[in-house]
Amino acid sequence: MKKIQKKHSLALRWFHWINFPVLALMIWSGTLIYWAYDPYAIKIGNFTLFKFYPESFYKSLGIPFRLAEGMSWHFALMWIFTINGILYFLYTMISGEWKLLIPNKHSFKEAWNVVLHDIGFRKDTLPLRKFNGAQQIAYTTVILMGFGSLISGLAIYKPIQFSWLSWLLGGYKNARIIHFGLTIGYVFFFMIHIAQVIRAGWNNFRAMVAGFEVIDEKDSTSTISEQNV
Amino acid sequence: MKPSHPLTPEEEINIEIRRKTIKAFALFGLAGFVPFGVWKYIKNQPKTDGVENPLRNILEINCKLSKSYFSQVRLAPTFNKSEAAKKPKVNGREGLKKPIDLTEWSLKITSDYKEKKIVSLNIDQIKSLPKHEVIFEFKCIEGWSQVMHWGGARLCDLMETYKLGTRDGSILNNSDFKNLFKYVGMETPDKEYFVGIDMESALHPQTLLCYELNGKPLSQDHGFPLRLIIPVKYGVKNIKRIGNIIFTDNRPADYWAELGYDYFGGL
Numbered sequence: 001m002k003k004i005q006k007k008h009s010l011a012l013r014w015f016h017w018i019n020f021p022v023l024a025l026m027i028w029s030g031t032l033i034y035w036a037y038d039p040y041a042i043k044i045g046n047f048t049l050f051k052f053y054p055e056s057f058y059k060s061l062g063i064p065f066r067l068a069e070g071m072s073w074h075f076a077l078m079w080i081f082t083i084n085g086i087l088y089f090l091y092t093m094i095s096g097e098w099k100l101l102i103p104n105k106h107s108f109k110e111a112w113n114v115v116l117h118d119i120g121f122r123k124d125t126l127p128l129r130k131f132n133g134a135q136q137i138a139y140t141t142v143i144l145m146g147f148g149s150l151i152s153g154l155a156i157y158k159p160i161q162f163s164w165l166s167w168l169l170g171g172y173k174n175a176r177i178i179h180f181g182l183t184i185g186y187v188f189f190f191m192i193h194i195a196q197v198i199r200a201g202w203n204n205f206r207a208m209v210a211g212f213e214v215i216d217e218k219d220s221t222s223t224i225s226e227q228n229v
Numbered sequence: 230m231k232p233s234h235p236l237t238p239e240e241e242i243n244i245e246i247r248r249k250t251i252k253a254f255a256l257f258g259l260a261g262f263v264p265f266g267v268w269k270y271i272k273n274q275p276k277t278d279g280v281e282n283p284l285r286n287i288l289e290i291n292c293k294l295s296k297s298y299f300s301q302v303r304l305a306p307t308f309n310k311s312e313a314a315k316k317p318k319v320n321g322r323e324g325l326k327k328p329i330d331l332t333e334w335s336l337k338i339t340s341d342y343k344e345k346k347i348v349s350l351n352i353d354q355i356k357s358l359p360k361h362e363v364i365f366e367f368k369c370i371e372g373w374s375q376v377m378h379w380g381g382a383r384l385c386d387l388m389e390t391y392k393l394g395t396r397d398g399s400i401l402n403n404s405d406f407k408n409l410f411k412y413v414g415m416e417t418p419d420k421e422y423f424v425g426i427d428m429e430s431a432l433h434p435q436t437l438l439c440y441e442l443n444g445k446p447l448s449q450d451h452g453f454p455l456r457l458i459i460p461v462k463y464g465v466k467n468i469k470r471i472g473n474i475i476f477t478d479n480r481p482a483d484y485w486a487e488l489g490y491d492y493f494g495g496l
Contacts, residue, residue: 172366210253
């Protein structure tokens with residue numbers, strides 16, 4: 001028989017979903033800022049593989065000449081991003097949920113098996129836990145990235161009052177590159193995340209919205225094959 | 230519709246699942262409107278100096294926080310002479326339309342109390358103040374930065390020597406902030422470019438009235454004959470070709486702050 005089982009707490013769901021509009025707008029306003037000085041590119045020798053960003057990209061999104069607007073949004077939203085991040089951190093610490101999230105010595109081997117499973121090289125079932133090794137690594141990484149964005153952001157926002165922080169990150173210019181690179185990282189994370197949510201299916205997605213998942217007690221192995229994201 | 234028979238436990242759980250799912254997604258959908266609502270609301274607000282009021286208010290709060298955290302003891306990191314750019318970047322020509330020469334230039338300084346005190350100085354009087362050099366990473370609000378080597382007189386030395394910046398015209402006492410004007414305003418001789426700077430930043434030991442770049446007199450496009458170098462601020466506050474200075478309690482006009490940037494511009 002089916003059974004309703006609690007999966008994600010209300011607090012956790014809020015922390016998760018607040019990031020969606022906030023990060024979207026922060027990436028947008030950050031791009032408005034970046035446009036004003038956009039020297040980054042991926043180069044092989046003298047050959048430019050990709051320039052951040054092509055003129056057509058800017059034009060199609062209406063990016064050019066909006067530096068001031070970008071700054072005003074970025075420096076308002078940074079507060080929501082930071083406060084949400086701090087509250088989330090405190091929440092995982094106090095609730096003890098961090099224990100489920102932090103990778104351990106088995107996580108890396110398990111993550112490799114998850115990858116093999118996901119690309120179809122392994123047919124066996126995934127571990128029956130809230131977060132498997134791949135998820136532990138991915139989610140811990142993205143939280144560390146968030147922290148990285150916060151401190152690299154501070155290092156370029158107030159590089160003299162926090163000059164020790166800029167120094168720690170290899171200087172002002174380097175801190176700006178780190179801040180930018182992390183943002184590109186979010187975009188990649190987001191794309192993989194969405195793909196995984198789709199393949200994990202409805203029960204998993206509903207859990208992130210409604211908080212519960214439905215498990216079948218008669219045949220409890222049936223949910224194991226369902227991958228949590 | 231009422232079921233004709235009592236519900237089986239299986240049916241009951243299915244109904245509960247459905248009810249809970251619909252409720253959660255309805256709330257989720259409603260919550261999804263909140264960011265749109267906030268966005269629309271902000272976009273529809275009147276603007277102050279080019280920024281919607283709610284965002285302008287947050288910029289002002291950020292400015293207050295930055296000001297309260299600001300310390301004159303924290304210095305911009307300095308570099309070796311060899312690291313300074315040989316050809317420092319030129320950016321911004323507002324207020325520099327025509328070249329200027331020393332015969333038509335003097336620095337006029339006004340103190341904004343009832344009987345305005347006006348001091349007029351020539352370049353030699355400024356050069357007679359102790360000379361300081363600073364080699365630091367100049368940071369443009371656009372995002373680029375460059376190590377530059379500047380030389381000139383400390384603004385605080387000028388204020389001390391000419392008894393400026395204090396409301397009662399007494400000699401500058403850096404610890405007595407109550408007797409100091411809140412702001413320093415500066416503008417080009419043609420008044421085309423102008424900046425406002427808080428007194429704490431103006432008194433920072435690295436804030437210089439510069440007449441030299443890389444050990445040579447300033448070129449026209451770097452702000453000849455005298456410009457401000459204030460490492461604790463973005464480049465936009467480092468006004469070139471200063472013609473007038475005013476010490477005041479009223480926030481002076483600021484070129485870029487009027488165009489949507491935050492007023493403080495502190496680093």
